[in-house]
Amino acid sequence: MANFTARMERIRPPRWVHVRFPRGAMFGEPGNHTKQRQVLEDTLQAATTIREPGGKVELPYRWEARPVAWRGREITEGP
């Protein structure tokens, strides 16, 4: 799984899931156990549905907490 498409296009993993969360929180907000669980289930399920090398599943979930302060920026997704 990853939150940075350009990096994954360079790396070319066998299969992957794109999550739209900030760095350091690939499964969603701290304490949001429902979302974390759903992201995990969708990720594992993707292993069974991706049939071609490099296949990707886009997950629909978005960051729902305050933006994460990181090195002078405030981010809600990506690196």
Place this chain on the structure above:
Amino acid sequence: MGQATPTKADSSWIPTFREKYEAWFREARALLEAHQYGVAFKTYPFPAFDQTPWSPFTIPLTTTRLGVVTTAGLYRRGIDPRFADTAEGDPRVLAFPSDVDVKTLDVAHSHIPEDLVREDVNVVLPLDHLRSLVQERRLGALAPRIFSLVGYRTRADEVAQETATAIAAAMAEDGVTLGLVVPV
């Protein structure tokens, strides 16, 4: 008809990478030590891959043994030495039992907001949820070991030839049938 899809990653990039790496690191070291990563990595010799390795996955999740790798720099307080913050990144891989008490886990990764992980380690390693899935029989089993490393590593060649191969061999020993790599 094209070439058969490889099952293992291509390593033909490594000699070229090594030729360019030393020159890059000589120039970039001071920038890395000053945390000027954006500038430092503008000239990094990123490897380019022509193929995507592939093995079909046909095992039901209910009988899958899942191996997990986290690059969040997790370690067990009082047991594992914390990962060092260096210009090239700490090359160590830690293995801890998958029944580890999550309250004993701490994070040492200066390239991510560590407070998120300290608040709830499930944001990078969803152990509580993995265990629930196994208990509910929706996932066959968790492998006996979780592998933890720091995702910040500049020696891409060593990651490919040493780190990844060691983890793959260990997962094979553990009977893993599906590996999940969670970068940060």
